[in-house]
Amino acid sequence: MTTFTSQNLKELIKNQKTGYTLDQIFYNDPKIYEIDLNTFFFNHWIFIGHISRIPNIGDYFLFETGNESIIVIRGKDDEIYAHHNVCRHRGSRVCLEKEGNKKLLVCPYHAWSYNIDGTIKSARLMPDEFKPEEWSLNKCNLKVFEGLIFINFSDQPDDFDEFIEPTRPFIELHDLNNAKIAHRAIYPTFGNWKLTLDNFHECYHCQPSHPEYCSVHDAQYILSFGAGSQSSAVESQEFNERLKKWNEQVKKLGHLTGVYYEEKFSKFSRSAERTPLSDGKLSETKDGKPAAPIMGKFNERDGGYTSVGPSPFNSLLMCNDFATTFTFIPKGPLHTDVELMWLVHKDAIEGKDYNLENMIWMWDKTTIADKKIIEDNQKGVLSKKYQPGPLSDMEKSLESFKNWYLKRLLQEI
Ligand code: FES
Ligand SMILES: [Fe+2]
Numbered sequence: 001m002t003t004f005t006s007q008n009l010k011e012l013i014k015n016q017k018t019g020y021t022l023d024q025i026f027y028n029d030p031k032i033y034e035i036d037l038n039t040f041f042f043n044h045w046i047f048i049g050h051i052s053r054i055p056n057i058g059d060y061f062l063f064e065t066g067n068e069s070i071i072v073i074r075g076k077d078d079e080i081y082a083h084h085n086v087c088r089h090r091g092s093r094v095c096l097e098k099e100g101n102k103k104l105l106v107c108p109y110h111a112w113s114y115n116i117d118g119t120i121k122s123a124r125l126m127p128d129e130f131k132p133e134e135w136s137l138n139k140c141n142l143k144v145f146e147g148l149i150f151i152n153f154s155d156q157p158d159d160f161d162e163f164i165e166p167t168r169p170f171i172e173l174h175d176l177n178n179a180k181i182a183h184r185a186i187y188p189t190f191g192n193w194k195l196t197l198d199n200f201h202e203c204y205h206c207q208p209s210h211p212e213y214c215s216v217h218d219a220q221y222i223l224s225f226g227a228g229s230q231s232s233a234v235e236s237q238e239f240n241e242r243l244k245k246w247n248e249q250v251k252k253l254g255h256l257t258g259v260y261y262e263e264k265f266s267k268f269s270r271s272a273e274r275t276p277l278s279d280g281k282l283s284e285t286k287d288g289k290p291a292a293p294i295m296g297k298f299n300e301r302d303g304g305y306t307s308v309g310p311s312p313f314n315s316l317l318m319c320n321d322f323a324t325t326f327t328f329i330p331k332g333p334l335h336t337d338v339e340l341m342w343l344v345h346k347d348a349i350e351g352k353d354y355n356l357e358n359m360i361w362m363w364d365k366t367t368i369a370d371k372k373i374i375e376d377n378q379k380g381v382l383s384k385k386y387q388p389g390p391l392s393d394m395e396k397s398l399e400s401f402k403n404w405y406l407k408r409l410l411q412e413i
Contacts, residue, residue: 004031006413013406020388022402027192027381033333036193037066039412040405041330042153045141045163046313048072048327049149050341051080052180058116061099063151065329070140071095071105072149075116080144082151083118083137094137105137147177147343148325163268163310166260170272170308173256174296174318179343182292182322182350183360187338187367191374193330194405195381196338197312199374200326201401204394209373212365216288217305218242218278225394246276250302269404272308283319284362292321292354295345312401317363321345322354324363334378338367 009032016022026032048063049072060073062085069085071094083105087094092109095102104121105114113121118137123130141152143160148171150160164171189196199205203225206213214222220239247257259273281288282301294301301320308316315326322344329337340363348354380386391399 009035009413010410013410016402016406017388019391019399021198021391022194023388024381024386027195027378028333030333033192033330035409035413037330039409041065041193041313042068044154044311044313045143045150045152045158045160046311046327047145047148047150047325048329050176050179050181050325050343051144051147051149052343052346053184054080056101058101058103059099060095060102062095062097065331068153069093069095070151071137072142072151073102073105073116077117080142080149081117082140082142082149083114084140086138087112088120088135088137089123146171146175147179158267163270167270167272167308167310169256170260170274170306171310171316172297173306174316174323176323176343178346179295179323180346180348181341182344182348182354183342183356185340185360185364185367187340187371188331189336189338189371189374190334191336191378192334192381193328193336195378196336196374197328197401198398199370199377200315200328201398202395204392205373209369210366212286212362215286216278216281216284216362218276221275221278223394225397242279243275246304250274250304253299253302255298255302255304265404265407267408269312269401270310272306274304274306277303277305277319283321284317284324285358286361290321291319291359292344292348294320295322295343295348296320322359338371340364340367 012023012025049061054060054072054074057074057076060071063070063072071083071085073081075081085093085095087107087109089107089110089112092107094105094107094114096108105116110124112123114137115121118139120132120135123132123135141154141157143150145164203222206222218239220236220242224236224239250257257274261271262269277284278288282303283290285291290301298320304320306318313328317324322342325341325343327339329339331337342360344354350356
């Protein structure tokens with residue numbers, strides 16, 4: 001294992017070349033991975049589920065990465081709680097099954113039991129001076145916003161409202177509070193979290209790798225992927241014209257339009273935009289026809305696509321009728337879980353109101369393809385012959401993610 005001083009790391013950060021990928025060490029080193037986890041993943045608000053996953057009192061699931069395990073559970077008061085899955089007696093895991101329903105959380109070691117709200121219900125044979133009220137399970141920061149369950153591991157979490165403010169209208173437009181999970185899937189990917197995210201920050205690879213994605217999205221949009229951001233890719237005059245016209249039509253319908261990106265360096269890395277799908281398409285389906293009933297604050301279908309990145313670890317890609325959400329979970333220096341949820345209106349019935357296969361078609365196929373190219377990328381990056389390579393004009397948002405990462409890392413060490 002590499003031994004680092006913060007001075008070494010500072011030098012390393014400064015030596016990264018503009019317009020090139022990172023040195024190998026950033027994509028494979030366990031020590032940098034640990035620093036990354038604490039600086040980024042454990043220091044951000046990240047949504048890790050939707051309220052519809054735990055509809056009944058006592059329903060819970062575990063969210064786990066590294067040494068951390070969080071019990072996300074619905075309480076008697078219908079509130080959602082997030083507790084560290086660490087017994088306050090001698091530290092055992094309390095919940096062992098990944099999901100289920102529990103009215104009481106009983107530690108398997110010496111049978112201390114906890115109420116759903118984390119308070120102690122009973123602790124056997126403890127001395128008289130033991131004060132149970134001082135030994136509740138530790139809470140993890142939690143915020144439910146528009147049905148999305150956000151957690152933050154930090155002892156000093158960023159203010160949630162400040163964090164969500166710029167992307168709030170884009171998320172609220174789709175009324176995810178009144179949605180349910182139609183399908184959920186995890187794509188375990190052999191790739192460092194940054195390499196995995198790099199792939200999601202550019203569409204240079206879309207033409208060779210994603211025929212399904214390219215059949216739904218405008219070729220000019222693909223060319224100008226990320227064009228709403230400061231780090232705009234290739235400018236497409238044709239797409240800009242189309243976007244302008246579409247914005248005018250959509251405004252008349254009373255629907256939200258626009259774009260958000262961080263104009264200057266910020267501790268957050270957030271973006272949001274609304275763009276039209278390929279001409280004539282109404283949804284991200286094979287034939288471009290709707291897959292499900294309208295969801296959200298739409299008066300009618302506008303053929304729009306809302307892309308939101310509240311943090312590097314989450315994306316929401318939303319049509320008028322369903323939303324696909326992404327959570328990127330670092331699992332190890334060379335492993336990242338990519339978790340997808342497909343959300344539809346809560347009253348929609350599968351087989352009657354929506355066809356699941358049709359709905360998941362695009363992002364399921366695309367994420368399987370992404371997993372493959374990321375894994376092949378990681379294998380090559382591990383070779384002794386890997387060296388940072390030059391980025392194309394279509395990878396400018398990858399460059400901007402890299403710069404944000406390096407700058408924040410430098411601030412933290
Ligand atoms: S470690 Fe949980 S009851 Fe002892
Ligand atoms: Fe991709």
